[in-house]
Amino acid sequence: MIEAWTADEIRAAEKPLLDAGTPLMDRAARALARTALADVARRRSAGSSPRLRLAGALGSDGVPGPGRVRPPRRHGVSRNAAHGARAVLLVGAGNNGGDALFAGAHLARSGMRVTAFLVASAVHAEGLAALEAAGGEVIARSELRVPVVVEQVAAADVVLDGLVGVGSRGALRPPSGGIVRALVESRAAAEATGAPWPWVIAVDVPSGIGVDDGSVPGPVLPADRTLTFGAHKPGLLLPPAAHVAGVVEVADVGLGAAQGPQVPGTLRMEEADAAAVLRVPGVRDHKYTRGVVGVVAGTEKYPGAGVLVAAGAVRSGAGMVRALGPTTVTDRILTRHPEVVTAGGRVQSWVLGPGIPSDGSDAGQDRRVYGALAAVTGVLDAEVTGGVVPAVIDAGAMAMLEHRLPEIAVLTPHAGELAELMRGLGHEVDRADIEAEPVRWARAAQRATGATVLLKGAVTVIVGSGVTFAQAEAPAWLATAGAGDVLAGLLGTLLAARADDVLADPSLTSRVAAAAVVLHGRAGALASGGGPVSATDVADALPRVIADVLAR
Ligand SMILES: NC(=O)C1=CN([C@@H]2O[C@H](COP(=O)(O)OP(=O)(O)OC[C@H]3O[C@@H](n4cnc5c(N)ncnc54)[C@H](OP(=O)(O)O)[C@@H]3O)[C@@H](O)[C@H]2O)[C@@H](O)CC1
């Protein structure tokens, strides 16, 4: 599990070390310089076309760069490989700028041509002296001209963004904001024309992101890599800031012995954690102990959603799937998945709503959803359920909520659906507002409804009470109709398998939901292999992915 530390938690952890004279900045700067040297050497040997730059950010398995997290690596790179390369340092007033200056001094001593642009009249004095002593060029704030910065950056091999780190407050102020805005435009122009553009390394965090909340309140220079010190910061995991962090790597500066967050608020689940959530059947199990998933999904208008939910549930190992609905839907489900049962009976989880429009056009499906929701919320012990069970509430079912939900209910909106849900709760928001601040709105929805909220996107966020998971394993190819239905079915299976545990400890719900997102994203990546993927392909890849995750 990756646990992010907030700016305050980082400061609390580093304080005793700094008081004891631990050379944290020296360690950070050395790690930064090693990374920059290795990246420049690698790019020089591979060529530096924009395409290769992108390929560098992708990683060998083709999983996309944004928000991706990599374990630390050793860089066994010869210094000569970067000899004569050009590095530009963007240097702010604080210790983040200090890191960049000291790293720049190492780079200059390794034979790079280093230019530092200072955005403040006073910067880290020792760092500045070190860079000057190593032969780096320094452009003072008083001499700063935006077009010159842009020109130098465009001609550089590598840029270290050290404008601001965990001391950041709000959008970048002038002159940093103006410089970064100009650089973002220059980068876009280079991308459009295929002109070269340097490799950008964010020092600790991309300057200008909301370190603790993942917001992007103003201009930010997108990084190819973020080398973050000591531990992840929430903003490196959470969207939209995660999208500008590139490949995230943690440099161990020795905070390990320090006290981390007591209760980590922002997490990223890894495969081993997902495996721990799965319930593997044993000799005493039978289909009912493994969990029955009840599905109310699909209508005459959208029958495919029922088929895809069933596919997600069946292929992820449900003991049994019961699908309820009009025969146009259930017949299609049976054709594809003859193992599905279409008679009513007890279930250990519900999947409600995919393919059911909120216009009331299928009274039968609406009635079934209302009945199941009444059971989930404990309002009435519906005869179809036999009691309160966890539920996945998706698409049309989200418009049918009449009561506060328990944490064992998982809402699974995409940004447009969350906007609709929040409008129904009296907030004037549209899809763009949600996309700009997904975490804020997912948390607002969690507070307002009581449910666990799973907001789908390139980085999917799962919000339970007091905890947020941010998962980024899915390739963008997964953004295809029906992929969300497969996720709903898969999550239904995981919840059914752990229903007793989830009922005993509802806070487990967000963990189960995060595990479903990990498996779904991995299945998307496996089925895609770098190319297009259909929702059916994703469901078909689930058994392999689950076997792989369990085998690790
Ligand atoms: N933790 C670790 O292990 C290690 C941590 N280390 C490093 O220390 C860094 C933290 O350093 P830090 O505390 O000096 O703060 P930092 O991020 O440089 O920012 C403060 C400056 O930025 C300014 N500023 C703020 N907001 C702004 C804005 N919107 N737009 C423009 N300017 C803005 C602010 O100005 P003010 O608001 O005070 O006027 C102040 O001048 C950390 O990120 C890491 O790199 C390593 O050295 C060692 C290992």
Ligand SMILES: Nc1ncnc2c1ncn2[C@@H]1O[C@H](COP(=O)(O)OP(=O)(O)O)[C@@H](O)[C@H]1O
């Ligand atoms: N850019 C993206 N990169 C990776 N995954 C994405 C991206 N956009 C959407 N997804 C994922 O694709 C799936 C789409 O689900 P959804 O929008 O509910 O589709 P549908 O309702 O048609 O099934 C979700 O799992 C979502 O997280």
Ligand SMILES: [K+]
């Ligand atoms: K920075």
